[in-house]
Amino acid sequence: MSRIRHLPGLHPYEYEHPFDAKALDALQSTVGLDAVVREFNEHGLERYITVQYTGSNLRISPDSYPKIHALLDQVCDVINLPSRPDLYLEWGYHINGFTVGVDHPIIVLTSGAIDLLSDEELLYLIGHEVGHIKSRHTLYHQMADVLPILADILAPVTLGIAKLVSSPLRIALLHWSRMSEFTADRAGLLACQNQEAAVKVMMKWAGMPTRYYDDMKLESFIKQARSFEALDYDKLSAAIKFIAVLGSTHPWTIMRSAELLRWIESGEYEKVINRESSYRLNIRDEDGVQVCRTCGYHLQGTEQFCNCCGQQLRQTFANNAAG
Numbered sequence: 001m002s003r004i005r006h007l008p009g010l011h012p013y014e015y016e017h018p019f020d021a022k023a024l025d026a027l028q029s030t031v032g033l034d035a036v037v038r039e040f041n042e043h044g045l046e047r048y049i050t051v052q053y054t055g056s057n058l059r060i061s062p063d064s065y066p067k068i069h070a071l072l073d074q075v076c077d078v079i080n081l082p083s084r085p086d087l088y089l090e091w092g093y094h095i096n097g098f099t100v101g102v103d104h105p106i107i108v109l110t111s112g113a114i115d116l117l118s119d120e121e122l123l124y125l126i127g128h129e130v131g132h133i134k135s136r137h138t139l140y141h142q143m144a145d146v147l148p149i150l151a152d153i154l155a156p157v158t159l160g161i162a163k164l165v166s167s168p169l170r171i172a173l174l175h176w177s178r179m180s181e182f183t184a185d186r187a188g189l190l191a192c193q194n195q196e197a198a199v200k201v202m203m204k205w206a207g208m209p210t211r212y213y214d215d216m217k218l219e220s221f222i223k224q225a226r227s228f229e230a231l232d233y234d235k236l237s238a239a240i241k242f243i244a245v246l247g248s249t250h251p252w253t254i255m256r257s258a259e260l261l262r263w264i265e266s267g268e269y270e271k272v273i274n275r276e277s278s279y280r281l282n283i284r285d286e287d288g289v290q291v292c293r294t295c296g297y298h299l300q301g302t303e304q305f306c307n308c309c310g311q312q313l314r315q316t317f318a319n320n321a322a323g
Contacts, residue, residue, distance in 0.1 A: 003192075003193045003194075004078065004193060004273060005074070005077055005078060006077050006078060006080065007078055007079065007080055007190065007272070007273070007275065008080065008275070009080070009275070009295060010079060010080040010190075010272070011295060011297065012131075012134050012135040012136075012183070012187075012297075014272050014277040015131075015183065015186040015187060015190060015263075015268075015269075015272055016135065016183050016186075017179070017182035017183045017185075017186060017259065017263075019179040019182050019259075020135075020176070020179045020180050020182055020183040022179070023172075023175050023176040023178075023179035023180070024176055024179075024180075026172055026175070026176070027140065027172045027173060027175075027176040030168060030169050030172040031168070031169070032169050033169060033172075036143060036147075036169065037139070037143070040139075040142070040143055040146070045142070045146055046100075046101060046102055046103075046139075046142060049100050049101070049142060049145075049146070050100055050101045050104070050106065053088060053090070053100055053106060053108055054086070054088065054106065056090070057088040057089055057090040057108060058088060058089040058090075059086065059087070059088050060072075060087040060088065060089060068087070068114065068122075069087060071119060071122050071123055071126055072084065072085075072087050072107070072126055072130075074123065074191075075123060075126045075127045075130050075191045076130060078127070078190065078191050078193075079127060079130050079131065079134055079187060079190060079191055080134075081130055081133060081134050082305040082306075083304070083305050085099070085101075085104075085105045085106055085107050085130070085133055086104070086105075086106040086107070087106070087107050087108075087109070088106055088107070088108045088109070089108070089109055089110070089111055089114065090108055090109075090110055090111070091110070091111050092110035092111060092112055093110070093111060093112040093115075094110060094112045095110065095112050095113045095116055095117060095125070095201070095204050095205060096109070096110045096112070096113060097109045097110070097113055097125050097126070097128065097129050098129065099129045099132045099133055099137075099138055099141070100138065100142060101138060102138050102139045102142075105133045105138055107126065107129045107130070107133075109125070109126070113125055116204060116210065116213075117201065117204070118197065118200075120192050120194050120197035121192070121197045121200055121201045121204075123188075123191050123192035123194075123197070124188040124189065124191060124192040124194070124197050124198050124201050125188065125201060126188075126191065127187050127188040127189070127190065127191020127192060128184045128185060128187060128188035128191075129184070130187060130191065131183060131184040131185075131186070131187020131188060131190075131191075132180070132184050132187075134187065135180070135183055135184070135187075136298070137180045137183075137184070140173060140176060140177065140180075141177055141180070143173060144170075144173040144174050144176075144177045147169075147170050147173060181256060182256065182259050185198075185256055185259070185260050186260065186263055186269070188201075189260060189263075189264075189269065190269075190272060190273070193273065195261075195264060196218060198260060199218055199221060199222065199257060200216060200218070202221070202225075202253055202254075202256060202257045202260075203216055203218070203221050205253050206221075206253045206254065221257070222257075222261065224254060225254055225257040225258040225261055226258065226261065228252075228254045228255055228257075228258045292306040292313065299313065
């Protein structure tokens, strides 16, 4: 089947992993989250993070490196992200990508990702990062990264706020951050629409030496991933879950592979691709949250276009006011 170039009206809820949704509910009910978000914004930490990466790394543009930028365009077209994030490369001969920035997100890929992945595999990796943007993951991701720094900043100048960035909130942030990777993996698959390419990226993440790239045993890796399905993550004890995330920025690679295969085999992936998913719009503006009246996507209120359906928001808001 030829690759579909656009998934009209794609909403992140259509491919959101239940681990992600459950962890996000737990995070948002954790005491102190709102206060830490305010402090994060007031101290301008997002701007500092963005400047750090834009000032040190190579920017990819349609003029400078058109072939690489064309991959980003393809992904944004498929996943229906109308506002293009900036794309940068940083030196590092490992395969990695990450996203920083909330209002104006940027994607950073390593040089190793460009050299060690095929174009189809790069579509998966870029799609994974675009999925984080579309699902509005970036704010909490950045907070998880800088929480220890934020605690040091707040301790001498605040009374009580610093305590809010202690263990319970940090654990909730880190746990959700890892669970959000399952959702982004699904976005990556929607972008490349190639199960083999997605599995090869996972294999390379898991440690496949470059000298064996031409002789990758996909069947063996898939068998390993299927055997991992016997581990029910939801039933693990809290202590094991806590130990499992220590020193790790992502969930286990084999587990991620198993969950992606499970999604494919459930038939839900095909339903999203064929635009037959059971997601239903909810365009009510609840609790003061601004939503796109075309698709129901929650907004920050500063966007020009909806990251879900592409609707020009100022026109939408104007039409709502007139109505």
